[in-house]
Amino acid sequence: MxxxxxxxxxxxxxxxxxxxxxxxxxxxxxxxxxxxxxxxxxxxxxxxxxxxxxxxxxxxxxxxxxxxxxxxxxxxxxxxxxxxxxxxxxxxxxxxxxxxxxxxxxxxxxxxxxxxxxxxxxxxxxxxxxxxxxxxxxxxxxxxxxxxxxxxxxxxxxxxxxxxxxxxxxxxLVRRRRMDVATEMEWRLMPSRTFATDSLMISALMEPAYQVSGDVYDYAFDGRIAQLSLFDAMGHDTAAGVTANLALSTARNARREGSDLASTAAAVEEVLVEQFSGDRFVTGILAELDVTTGELDWLNCGHPHLVVVRGRSPVHLDGPTAPPIGAGLGHPDTLCHKQLEPGDRLLLYTDGVTEARNPEGEEFGLQRFIDFLLRHQADELPVPETLRRLIRHHLAYHKGQLRDDATVVLAEWHGAAGLPEEETKDKVGIPDMPETQPAEE
CATH class of the missing domain: 3.30.450.40 (GAF domain)
Structure with a gap:
């Protein structure tokens, strides 16, 4: 009918x-x-x-x-x-x-x-x-x-x-509990949790949602270069939130002014040192992905190493690690480089994901983190749903009580040619919408 x-x-x-x-x-x-x-x-x-x-x-x-x-x-x-x-x-x-x-x-x-x-x-x-x-x-x-x-x-x-x-x-309406001031600032500053084109998909989640202190993520995409960043500020107070916000805003400003990764890190270093005299710093990842070639460049500033999930196996992207930004120890000038393959999933995360311990003193661990993603990859769930379940699993492991911020950013490169539109929709979880109206009887 x-x-x-x-x-x-x-x-x-x-x-x-x-x-x-x-x-x-x-x-x-x-x-x-x-x-x-x-x-x-x-x-x-x-x-x-x-x-x-x-x-x-x-x-x-x-x-x-x-x-x-x-x-x-x-x-x-x-x-x-x-x-x-x-x-x-x-x-x-x-x-x-x-x-x-x-x-x-x-x-x-x-x-x-x-x-x-x-x-x-x-x-x-x-x-x-x-x-x-x-x-x-x-x-x-x-x-x-x-x-x-x-x-x-x-x-x-x-x-x-x-x-x-x-x-x-x-x-x-969307809050279930009171939110602290640092978290209010950070949710207002960060981009939406999911973004996708036929060649690239980015999804992010952060917990505890109402008491985040120093984790912030950012991304931007101009059709060719995807800019990814993740910062983790020292401390678990409002000052940590201010530090993280200042780092992200400075990096975003430098990027929009045409700075490369090293110059962006230097700009963040300068602003944090000027503001806090070396008493406040952030660890972080600054990365660029060329979606036309799959070439990934990044700087690691005292942060957990990147991981690529390739098929059913993790690839750990080790490389030179510079000091944290804002500590007054100098800024990084050595880029790391990796050639990605179509279908690779790049993981950026903070140590609150892997190093947090449950009440029995056991770490969640990087391997448990990766194993969860690999298991749910076979379920063919939309990527945002996989991350939602990952965070739920992480919270359950810690009996709902996290002692540190836990943030995950997942970027999946689909290759230079990209995916067919319907496959992209399935990966993200977008309702199918034909361009033409079905004929009515």
């Missing part, structure tokens, strides 16, 4: 009054939603969304945002209370073990249950960054209706991202 052929909607409206007769009606719905968004707040989005989507037979829509640790879904409602307290808030439910969670994890549109084809879960993805899911009522939705849902979800995701920076409601 197509959108135009249904007998009635949930509100008893005849299809000729409520459902579109052509692609023009669908375009009008999306256009009206875009127009309404210009002067709308994030808090007004659910109401405007339901008003316009009803024009194509998509009703009773609820937007659910995933929390910062990607454990829970919470409905987008206006004026939520500040984070804190215990237990689930009204309308919240968990990612694990739910149909909505599977839609989120795999990037698929799914019916709400085996016998329920009236209600649907649709993932919300901005580019490649997973935001949550939408629950949509669309009785007996056919292929055309499901495409409408995907397109609507893509637009809603863009709208959420455009509005969330000015909405305290968003921050309150």
């Amino acid at each position: 197509s959108l135009d052929d249904r007998a009635t909607t949930d509100h008893g409206v005849r299809p000729e009054e409520h459902f579109p007769e052509s692609a023009t009606e669908r375009s009008a719905m999306l256009g009206a939603l875009i127009s309404a968004s210009h002067f709308s707040t994030l808090e007004q989005l659910p109401e405007r969304l339901n008003e316009e989507a009803a024009r194509v037979g998509l009703t009773d829509i609820t937007v659910y945002l995933v929390d910062l640790q990607q454990d829970l879904f919470t409905p987008l409602v206006p004026h939520p209370p500040p984070a804190g307290g215990t237990g689930l808030r009204h309308g919240e439910f968990r990612v694990e073990g739910t149909v909505a969670g599977r839609a989120f994890q795999h990037g698929e549109v799914l019916p709400a249950g085996p016998g329920d084809h009236d209600h649907w879960w649709v993932p919300l993805v901005d580019g490649t960054d997973r935001l949550g899911v939408m629950r949509i009522t669309a009785p007996d939705a056919d292929e055309a209706a499901q495409l409408d849902m995907r397109r609507l979800a893509a637009l809603v995701a863009l709208m959420i991202v455009s509005k969330r920076g000015l909405s305290d409601s968003y921050s309150r």
Whole structure:
């Protein structure tokens, strides 16, 4: 049954009054939603969304945002209370073990249950960054209706991202606990957790999400060169957060001014020494990957060595290690180099991943870290989902209590030719969206 052929909607409206007769009606719905968004707040989005989507037979829509640790879904409602307290808030439910969670994890549109084809879960993805899911009522939705849902979800995701920076409601909704000042600064500074093109995919995660002290990551991509950086500031206080923020901002500024890796490291060294007189420093990795050739260059400044996962085997990228940046011990001038192969996964991580100990005093260890990635590689899960499960496993190993920041950045190079579009979507977990509307019966 197509959108135009249904007998009635949930509100008893005849299809000729409520459902579109052509692609023009669908375009009008999306256009009206875009127009309404210009002067709308994030808090007004659910109401405007339901008003316009009803024009194509998509009703009773609820937007659910995933929390910062990607454990829970919470409905987008206006004026939520500040984070804190215990237990689930009204309308919240968990990612694990739910149909909505599977839609989120795999990037698929799914019916709400085996016998329920009236209600649907649709993932919300901005580019490649997973935001949550939408629950949509669309009785007996056919292929055309499901495409409408995907397109609507893509637009809603863009709208959420455009509005969330000015909405305290968003921050309150995606937080489960109070966040310290250092972490507030760092989440505001860092780029989104996932980015992808046909030739390159980058995904990152950081814990503890509410009490990070000195870990920050950054990346940028101009279509040819991918810039990757990861810093770990000394200490576990607000001063560590300030140091990490200053290091990342200085590196970003130097990079945008055209500095190479060595000059960027020198700029960070100069700023930190000037500010802290050698009393505060960061360890770090600064790297460049040419996606047209697979050539990787990097500087290691007192940081754990890079690792490449190649097929089913790790390749440890040892090389010269310079002193930490900001300690006043000089800056690095020796580049390391490695030729990557298509399919290689480059891992940048902080020592909070490998050196953290559980209550029994056992380290998580680099080998356990790599083994986890290798095991889940065979599951063919989207890369962001693999990292989400890695962090969950890491937290469980430490009984939920981390004594140091744990940050992972994974960059997968697909080769100069890149991957077919559908394979790239599968790797990231993006809902399939054909360019043409299926013919209606």
